[in-house]
Amino acid sequence: MEEARQRRELLNALAAIRSHSQISQSTVAKRIRTSQPAIARLEAGIIDPRLSTLQRYAASVGKRIQWTLVDA
Structure with a gap:
């Protein structure tokens, strides 16, 4: 549940x-x-995206995803 929320x-x-x-969504799609x-x-939230898809999306809007590992 926590992963889905995140x-x-x-x-x-x-x-x-x-x-x-x-x-626009169209612009992101083209990028x-x-x-x-x-x-x-x-x-x-209809599809479960790959990490690479999220990274490309972030880059298309001028951002990058920063990950942090924490104890489970």
């Missing part, structure tokens, strides 16, 4: 950054070589 928070943050930056509907599904 993934949802990350996706929400990426979508908020995209929206705040006035970057990471996917379709706009795929970006919509990603932001809606």
